[in-house]
Amino acid sequence: MNLKLRVWRQRSAAEKGKMVTYQVTDVSPDMSFLEMLDVLNEQLILDGEDPVSFDHDCREGICGSCGVMINGRAHGNGLFDDHPQTTTCQLHMRSFKDGDTIDIEPWRATAFPVIKDLAVDRSALDRIIQSGGYISAPTGTAPEAHSILVAKKDSDAAFDAATCIGCGACVAACPNASSMLFTSSKVVHLGLMPQGQPERNDRVVNMIHQQDLEGFGGCTNIGECSASCPKGISMENISRLNHDLLGALRAGARPKS
Amino acid sequence: MALDLFTVGDPIADTKAPRDVPIGERWSERRFRAKLVNPANRRKLTVIVVGTGLAGGSAAATLGEAGYKVKSFWYQDSPRRAHSVAAQGGINAAKNYRNDGDSVHRLFYDTVKGGDFRSREDNVHRLAEVSVNIIDQCVAQGVPFAREYGGLLDNRSFGGTQVSRTFYARGQTGQQLLYGAYQALERQMAAGTVEQFARTEMLDLIVVDGRARGIVARNLITGEISTHFADAVVLATGGYSNVFYLSTNAKGSNATAIWRAHKRGALFANPCYTQIHPTCIPVHGEYQSKLTLMSESLRNDGRVWVPKERGDDRDPRQIPEDERDYYLERLYPSFGNLVPRDIASRQAKNVCDEGRGVGPNGLGVYLDFAEAMQRLGRPAIEAKYGNLFDMYAQITGEDPYEVPMRIYPAVHYTMGGLWVDYDLQSTIPGLFVIGEANFSDHGANRLGASALMQGLADGYFVLPNTINDYLASGPFEKVDAGNPAAVEALEGVRAQTERLLSINGTRTTASFHRELGRLMFDLCGMERSEESLRKALDRIPEIRQEFWTNVKVPGEAGRFNQSLEHAGRVADFIELAELMCVDALHRNESCGGHFRAESQTPDGEALRDDENYAYVAAWEWTPEGAPPVLHKEALEFDYVHLAQRSYK
Numbered sequence: 001m002n003l004k005l006r007v008w009r010q011r012s013a014a015e016k017g018k019m020v021t022y023q024v025t026d027v028s029p030d031m032s033f034l035e036m037l038d039v040l041n042e043q044l045i046l047d048g049e050d051p052v053s054f055d056h057d058c059r060e061g062i063c064g065s066c067g068v069m070i071n072g073r074a075h076g077n078g079l080f081d082d083h084p085q086t087t088t089c090q091l092h093m094r095s096f097k098d099g100d101t102i103d104i105e106p107w108r109a110t111a112f113p114v115i116k117d118l119a120v121d122r123s124a125l126d127r128i129i130q131s132g133g134y135i136s137a138p139t140g141t142a143p144e145a146h147s148i149l150v151a152k153k154d155s156d157a158a159f160d161a162a163t164c165i166g167c168g169a170c171v172a173a174c175p176n177a178s179s180m181l182f183t184s185s186k187v188v189h190l191g192l193m194p195q196g197q198p199e200r201n202d203r204v205v206n207m208i209h210q211q212d213l214e215g216f217g218g219c220t221n222i223g224e225c226s227a228s229c230p231k232g233i234s235m236e237n238i239s240r241l242n243h244d245l246l247g248a249l250r251a252g253a254r255p256k257s
Numbered sequence: 258m259a260l261d262l263f264t265v266g267d268p269i270a271d272t273k274a275p276r277d278v279p280i281g282e283r284w285s286e287r288r289f290r291a292k293l294v295n296p297a298n299r300r301k302l303t304v305i306v307v308g309t310g311l312a313g314g315s316a317a318a319t320l321g322e323a324g325y326k327v328k329s330f331w332y333q334d335s336p337r338r339a340h341s342v343a344a345q346g347g348i349n350a351a352k353n354y355r356n357d358g359d360s361v362h363r364l365f366y367d368t369v370k371g372g373d374f375r376s377r378e379d380n381v382h383r384l385a386e387v388s389v390n391i392i393d394q395c396v397a398q399g400v401p402f403a404r405e406y407g408g409l410l411d412n413r414s415f416g417g418t419q420v421s422r423t424f425y426a427r428g429q430t431g432q433q434l435l436y437g438a439y440q441a442l443e444r445q446m447a448a449g450t451v452e453q454f455a456r457t458e459m460l461d462l463i464v465v466d467g468r469a470r471g472i473v474a475r476n477l478i479t480g481e482i483s484t485h486f487a488d489a490v491v492l493a494t495g496g497y498s499n500v501f502y503l504s505t506n507a508k509g510s511n512a513t514a515i516w517r518a519h520k521r522g523a524l525f526a527n528p529c530y531t532q533i534h535p536t537c538i539p540v541h542g543e544y545q546s547k548l549t550l551m552s553e554s555l556r557n558d559g560r561v562w563v564p565k566e567r568g569d570d571r572d573p574r575q576i577p578e579d580e581r582d583y584y585l586e587r588l589y590p591s592f593g594n595l596v597p598r599d600i601a602s603r604q605a606k607n608v609c610d611e612g613r614g615v616g617p618n619g620l621g622v623y624l625d626f627a628e629a630m631q632r633l634g635r636p637a638i639e640a641k642y643g644n645l646f647d648m649y650a651q652i653t654g655e656d657p658y659e660v661p662m663r664i665y666p667a668v669h670y671t672m673g674g675l676w677v678d679y680d681l682q683s684t685i686p687g688l689f690v691i692g693e694a695n696f697s698d699h700g701a702n703r704l705g706a707s708a709l710m711q712g713l714a715d716g717y718f719v720l721p722n723t724i725n726d727y728l729a730s731g732p733f734e735k736v737d738a739g740n741p742a743a744v745e746a747l748e749g750v751r752a753q754t755e756r757l758l759s760i761n762g763t764r765t766t767a768s769f770h771r772e773l774g775r776l777m778f779d780l781c782g783m784e785r786s787e788e789s790l791r792k793a794l795d796r797i798p799e800i801r802q803e804f805w806t807n808v809k810v811p812g813e814a815g816r817f818n819q820s821l822e823h824a825g826r827v828a829d830f831i832e833l834a835e836l837m838c839v840d841a842l843h844r845n846e847s848c849g850g851h852f853r854a855e856s857q858t859p860d861g862e863a864l865r866d867d868e869n870y871a872y873v874a875a876w877e878w879t880p881e882g883a884p885p886v887l888h889k890e891a892l893e894f895d896y897v898h899l900a901q902r903s904y905k
Binding site: 012 | 340812
């Protein structure tokens, strides 16, 4: 099939960007979305033009590197009725029709400055983890694994939250560019495990504090985050985070300055 | 023997394992004999760690906790992206929670045997010993392993063993273990013990007075090339499966760090040992960029077959039973569809070579669940394999509940890597290599659920104990950017970058990478012969020559330039490919993942030659034009008896 792509081109964070139109021909329905971009890039290189930069790595939906807005939707999630929520690398061209026009843009958020074209800087998410998204258990200090019992339902729910791949689609999809779904997934994962209890109050206040410092917006429970999440992380995590936050503040926990 | 292709140098040996005590006491004894570094002095010592997968992430975090000054480098945007994240199955540990006869000795034995007797006993035994500590550590970090209703950890069995010793987190064990290490690493970054270098790629090793003292790295955003110094350098940069272009590795996985270290003097061990996984989704077109693994658990219920007649392109459902060849069941009546990975892969290749392969390009075999659906019912199949069937449907657009799956082998893991001793130190003092990047524990074939175990063993428990012995003789004399060795390395990287950008030829980097990959898969893949390897060795220098005269790399050095990154990696893959073929050609025996057509039993099975090849082949780099030098490390088996594998 033949497609018209309108792609965001921006040489660097300091320069202005714009949408540029490209034609791609002979696209196979079996190609992944990123393979279609590979074909475009090989053509651009041979034509002496600058290929389109985009982040990607595992191409099997788990590393969280890839992610673009496709026709205004993060990873294209929500555009196709019959397609499960997934990452850009797992979207295949059979979801499109010959003659389609596809808009391709980077994640848009203050906290995610553009590096080049479709690649953005998501290190703000790492700094949220640094502020408390861990259990302090230095190597060698661990007790025998079976000395800590975890109810299966807690372990399963913790796992569900822990499957977040940190791609940033939730932020890109949110009208407020809030990272609440990302932050809550880690707060809930660790908060459901007995090992996570000693730091539970400090964790939630520090992570929320860091999230604010990074310039992410506030959460107004719109739900675009969960609807765009390739791993289907539930909005329930945000409720649980709010519950933890309230408890922590009442207990006197305050962010590290 | 292909003496024109290499020369033989002095043998090498590990001198660090204390062989004067029994194998079960060696690790404890080594830790006792190793020199220690006073906590107050650790702050004065700097360690560079390249890579943030299970090995590098856990090592950097642990060294930071110990009080060393750590500099952590990774090419992705976040340490959480390292390709360990994609491991599905699980992690082995000799906990014997199932009371089914497991022990450290059994895990040790299974691993040596699974590696087809081409690994070092001392290292494997230590791996089995620390496996139990890994599970404890990960649980303490909050890794959400699968649990039973009583709150205890669940286990399952995995290929190549008869006990249940695999711990798992649904089909995302690698992801959850990596996030545990990543979170520990982020904690150390917040604490200030680990300095972070995101999107920064190591492009050379700086060796001063014979010691590894730093690296040259390129900031992938700004393009700035700079030098970084330390008292020791740790490489945790993963495997080199992407030499085959199509593999289950991440697109960015590359051999550049270990290859540049090799060119600086680190010996490269067993480069030809590659693992080809039988159950992957087949290639569907020229534009294909990677292959996706499907858990081999599918072979528990799926039946593998191809049509008896070549060129039979009927809908598989229309092909009657008596016109199908269930070739694994025919060839291996007792193991059937559950033969080990290497055998299943090779037989799939054989039937496709006969022209009986299925799918668009004839490179595929059917994995059919019709019989299992009839026997167990669709709900049971959904419960067992639902997520895998969904993944298959998403990628291929075909419904595996209705039509048999098509599968084909894909390169998955490389057992070879930089040679290391018992301390995980390479032949360059101060250069340590951990995880898939070294050669140490899997011999000629890796068992399922053992890669995660090795990565975390090296990073959490082995390296942080052995590196002290080296660092105790530091801090070493200060090295700065003005040091001649640093200047030479930096200028070399700059020159190569400029050269790549200036060729301005007519072919893309990807086209060279595809050509190299196809050649390697065909001639140095599941089956190798003297003829195929000689052919590859004739062709690879031509590819290299054409690459350096006709590649077209767009853009500038001083900017974010993914084309430039890829070009540098492919340049190194081309060189590594040549060494892989030399190694494969010199090893005139079949073992594990290395199948030489000339070395098979009368019924077509891999035939080892213990008399002549029970050694590690450690290769020394020589400048272009001179053949590489082979150093042999003899393998001695004092605790496991050598035996031929049979699955008939």
